[in-house]
Amino acid sequence: MGNNNNNLTTSWGAPVGDNQNSITAGSRGPTLIQDVHLLEKLAHFNRERVPERVVHAKGAGAHGYFEVTNDVTKYTKADFLSEVGKRTPLFIRFSTVAGENGSADTVRDPRGFAVKFYTEEGNYDIVGNNTPIFFIRDAIKFPDFIHTQKRHPQTHLKNPTAVWDFWSLSPESLHQVTYLMGDRGIPATFRHMHGFGSHTFKWTNKDGDGVWIKYHFKTEQGVKNLHPDVATKIAGENPDYHTEDLFNAIENKDFPAWKLYVQIMPLEDANTYRFDPFDVTKTWSQKDYPLIEVGRMVLDRNPENYFAEVEQATFSPGTLVPGVDVSPDKMLQGRLFAYHDAHRYRVGANHQALPINRPRTDVKNYQRDGQMRFDDNGKGSVYYEPNSYNGPTESPENKQASFPVSGIAESVAYDHNDHYTQAGDLYRLMSKEEQDRIVQTIVNEMTPVEKEEIKVRQIGHFYKADPDFGTRIAKGLGLEVPQEVK
Structure with a gap:
C-alpha cells in the first residue's frame, strides 16, 4: 500500500493535518x-x-x-x-x-x-x-x-518564481516585503x-x-x-x-x-x-x-x-x-x-x-561530557541533582514570570488578519522618489517569475495595501489589477 494521493506527509509517512499553524494552548x-x-x-x-x-x-x-x-x-x-x-x-x-x-x-x-x-x-x-x-x-x-x-x-x-509564489500565498509577508523592496533593503x-x-x-x-x-x-x-x-x-x-x-x-x-x-x-x-x-x-x-x-x-x-x-x-x-x-x-x-x-x-x-x-x-x-569537551568537565564533583554534597541548587526568585494560558490545544492561526494596513502605511510614508524606486525594484524582481497567476496574485496584495502601489506595479509588469480585488 502506498500513498498515491498528493497528501503532505511527515518524514515517517503520516499525513499532515495542518502545515500552516503550530499547536498552541x-x-x-x-x-x-x-x-x-x-x-x-x-x-x-x-x-x-x-x-x-x-x-x-x-x-x-x-x-x-x-x-x-x-x-x-x-x-x-x-x-x-x-x-x-x-x-x-x-x-x-x-x-x-x-x-x-x-x-x-x-x-x-x-x-x-x-x-x-x-x-x-x-x-x-x-x-x-x-x-x-x-x-x-x-x-x-x-x-x-x-x-x-x-x-x-x-x-x-x-528562483524568483519560488520567492514570489510563497509571498503571494502568504499575505502576512507583505509588510516585510514592502520594507525589503524599499530603500532600506x-x-x-x-x-x-x-x-x-x-x-x-x-x-x-x-x-x-x-x-x-x-x-x-x-x-x-x-x-x-x-x-x-x-x-x-x-x-x-x-x-x-x-x-x-x-x-x-x-x-x-x-x-x-x-x-x-x-x-x-x-x-x-x-x-x-x-x-x-x-x-x-x-x-x-x-x-x-x-x-x-x-x-x-x-x-x-x-x-x-x-x-x-x-x-x-x-x-x-x-x-x-x-x-x-x-x-x-x-x-x-x-x-x-x-x-x-x-x-x-x-x-x-x-x-x-x-x-x-x-x-x-x-x-x-x-x-557533562559530549564532543569537544575541552574544560575540566566538572572534575570529580557531584554530577546529579538533588544531592547531599552541596552541589548548586535552584534560586526560585529567578524563575521566569508566570502567565495565564487557556483554551483547547490545537493548530490555531492568529486572530488578526489585516496584512494590508501597515504595508500601505509604509508605502504612503515614502517620498515620491522612494515610491518610484520601490515600484521599479518590485517590477524588476517580479519580471522573471514564470507563472502569470503568481504575479497577478501578488499585485492584488499590493493593491489592497494601496491602490496606487498595486496599479503602478501591474502597469510595470504589463498586467491588470485583478477585478475581484478592485
Missing part, C-alpha cells in the same frame, strides 16, 4: 512540544547544511560595550540594566540572510543584527534584524520560507542601519510586575542606503564591502554606536490593541507606545580571529537572563528551540563553553 500559546510535526520540521531544517549556518551564513562581527543611560529598573530587574552608567561587554554579529558564506554583502536582503551581552548574571542575546518585522509569523512556515530563498534543487540557481554599511529585536518580549521587575517590550537600536551614524545599481557594481568589485567597512572603521578608531530604546506596552493592552502585539509581521505605533531610551552600544574592538570569534559565535533568543521573559509570539516560540538546536548541531553540544560564547560568570550545572 489557545490562540496565544504557548506552543506545545507535542506538535511533533513542528519539531521534526525545525530539527530537520537545522541539519540541512554542513557546516555553515543554514541562514545568516555570511557575517561580520565586533566587540564593544553597552552603557546604561536611563533608569529602567521600574520595568525590569535585569542586572545589566540595574544602574545608569553601568557598562557590560558585548559581541555583535551582522549578517545577510539568504546567501552562502561567500556571497556578496550588498545584495537586497534583511541584515541580521545579533548582540551577545556578557552580563554578571550570564549571557543575554538579542537576536534580531535591521527590520522591525518579519515575513512570517509562525515558526512552522520557516523552513518552507527559507527554501524559497535558497537555490533550485535542479538548476542550483536562485540595501544598507550602505552595517554601521548605517538600525537594529531591532523584532519580537515582543516581556520585562519583569523585582516586584514581579511585567510589561511587554520591543527593542530598537538606532544608529548614531544615520541611516544610509545603496542604490541598486551601485550595490550591483560593488557586489562584483568588492563582495566583502560591508565586512571591510566595519573592520576598517574600528581599526581607524571611528567607533560605530547605536542608542537602544524600548517601546513599553502594559500587559493588559495586549488584549485590546488594534493589531496583535505578538504578531512579528506587525509593528506597534510609536504614537501609541513611544520610544524610551535605555542605553548606548559602542563597537570598539575587532576580532583577533574570524573563525574563533565570528564563525563560532552562537546566538539564540532563548539565551535569557532574569528580568527578561518571552511572549506568546509563535515565531519566537519556535526560535527558542531552533537556534540552540542549530548550534548544538553546527558547533557542538559544548558550544557555550567556547571563549566567544562563554559567560563572564561561573557556570555551575550538571551537564
Whole structure:
C-alpha cells in the first residue's frame, strides 16, 4: 500500500493535518512540544547544511560595550540594566540572510543584527534584524520560507518564481516585503542601519510586575542606503564591502554606536490593541507606545580571529537572563528551540563553553561530557541533582514570570488578519522618489517569475495595501489589477 494521493506527509509517512499553524494552548500559546510535526520540521531544517549556518551564513562581527543611560529598573530587574552608567561587554554579529558564506554583502536582503551581552548574571542575546518585522509569523512556515530563498534543487540557481509564489500565498509577508523592496533593503554599511529585536518580549521587575517590550537600536551614524545599481557594481568589485567597512572603521578608531530604546506596552493592552502585539509581521505605533531610551552600544574592538570569534559565535533568543521573559509570539516560540538546536548541531553540544560564547560568570550545572569537551568537565564533583554534597541548587526568585494560558490545544492561526494596513502605511510614508524606486525594484524582481497567476496574485496584495502601489506595479509588469480585488 502506498500513498498515491498528493497528501503532505511527515518524514515517517503520516499525513499532515495542518502545515500552516503550530499547536498552541489557545490562540496565544504557548506552543506545545507535542506538535511533533513542528519539531521534526525545525530539527530537520537545522541539519540541512554542513557546516555553515543554514541562514545568516555570511557575517561580520565586533566587540564593544553597552552603557546604561536611563533608569529602567521600574520595568525590569535585569542586572545589566540595574544602574545608569553601568557598562557590560558585548559581541555583535551582522549578517545577510539568504546567501552562502561567500556571497556578496550588498545584495537586497534583511541584515541580521545579533548582540551577545556578557552580563554578571550570564549571557543575554538579542537576536534580531535591521527590520522591525518579519515575513512570517509562525515558526512552522520557516523552513518552507527559507527554501524559497535558497537555490533550485535542479538548476542550483536562485528562483524568483519560488520567492514570489510563497509571498503571494502568504499575505502576512507583505509588510516585510514592502520594507525589503524599499530603500532600506540595501544598507550602505552595517554601521548605517538600525537594529531591532523584532519580537515582543516581556520585562519583569523585582516586584514581579511585567510589561511587554520591543527593542530598537538606532544608529548614531544615520541611516544610509545603496542604490541598486551601485550595490550591483560593488557586489562584483568588492563582495566583502560591508565586512571591510566595519573592520576598517574600528581599526581607524571611528567607533560605530547605536542608542537602544524600548517601546513599553502594559500587559493588559495586549488584549485590546488594534493589531496583535505578538504578531512579528506587525509593528506597534510609536504614537501609541513611544520610544524610551535605555542605553548606548559602542563597537570598539575587532576580532583577533574570524573563525574563533565570528564563525563560532552562537546566538539564540532563548539565551535569557532574569528580568527578561518571552511572549506568546509563535515565531519566537519556535526560535527558542531552533537556534540552540542549530548550534548544538553546527558547533557542538559544548558550544557555550567556547571563549566567544562563554559567560563572564561561573557556570555551575550538571551537564557533562559530549564532543569537544575541552574544560575540566566538572572534575570529580557531584554530577546529579538533588544531592547531599552541596552541589548548586535552584534560586526560585529567578524563575521566569508566570502567565495565564487557556483554551483547547490545537493548530490555531492568529486572530488578526489585516496584512494590508501597515504595508500601505509604509508605502504612503515614502517620498515620491522612494515610491518610484520601490515600484521599479518590485517590477524588476517580479519580471522573471514564470507563472502569470503568481504575479497577478501578488499585485492584488499590493493593491489592497494601496491602490496606487498595486496599479503602478501591474502597469510595470504589463498586467491588470485583478477585478475581484478592485
